[in-house]
Amino acid sequence: xxxxxxxxxxxxxxxxxxxxxxxxxxxxxxxxxxxxxxxxxxxxxxxxxxxxxxxxxxxxxxxxxxxxxxxxxxxxxxxxxxxxxxxxxxxxxxxxxxxxxxxxxxxxxxxxxxxxxxxxxxxxxxxxxxxxxxxxxxxxxx
Numbered sequence: 001x002x003x004x005x006x007x008x009x010x011x012x013x014x015x016x017x018x019x020x021x022x023x024x025x026x027x028x029x030x031x032x033x034x035x036x037x038x039x040x041x042x043x044x045x046x047x048x049x050x051x052x053x054x055x056x057x058x059x060x061x062x063x064x065x066x067x068x069x070x071x072x073x074x075x076x077x078x079x080x081x082x083x084x085x086x087x088x089x090x091x092x093x094x095x096x097x098x099x100x101x102x103x104x105x106x107x108x109x110x111x112x113x114x115x116x117x118x119x120x121x122x123x124x125x126x127x128x129x130x131x132x133x134x135x136x137x138x139x140x141x142x
Contacts, residue, residue: 004110006118007102008125014136016092019099020070022135023088032135035127046074051124056117062086082109099132101125 012019022028026038026046037049044064051057062076062084070090077083082105089100103121105114114121 004106004114005102005104006114006121006125007100008122008129009098009100010129010133011093011096011098012133012136013096016070016090016097019090019097019132019136022132023072023090024067033128033131035124035131046076048076051120056120056124077105078107080107082107082113096136099129101129 022032029036029038035050035052035054037047037052039047046062046064047059048062049057049059060076062074064072064074065085066073071087073085073087075083075085084103084105086103087100089102091098091100103125
């Protein structure tokens with residue numbers, strides 16, 4: 001893991017196509033994800049509410065930078081100060097889908113912010129992953 005990167009991963013017991021459909025259905029996040037609202041606003045522009053219901057809840061704007069099959073990337077923040085590039089990568093594996101949920105940060109404040117908040121961010125990423133895992137653990141696959 002890079003110093004200015006937060007990365008979590010797990011295997012979801014579902015076909016990669018099923019996980020992908022859920023991952024890119026931003027409007028559907030409210031149905032399964034208790035920690036994050038990810039709303040496609042205008043084409044590739046987005047609004048995000050992260051850490052919903054916690055003292056760390058925050059709103060920010062971003063943009064989708066790529067949406068290739070099984071790889072979704074977005075970015076946001078202030079270039080040069082604190083800027084994040086987030087990605088979700090799905091890979092088909094025995095038993096389901098391997099999910100990588102990661103974000104790299106750049107800018108003059110990146111190292112300091114991460115030094116103070118890395119554990120919180122890892123917990124948020126893990127909560128996202130676990131919510132996605134529960135969704136597929138609770139329903140049949142196609």
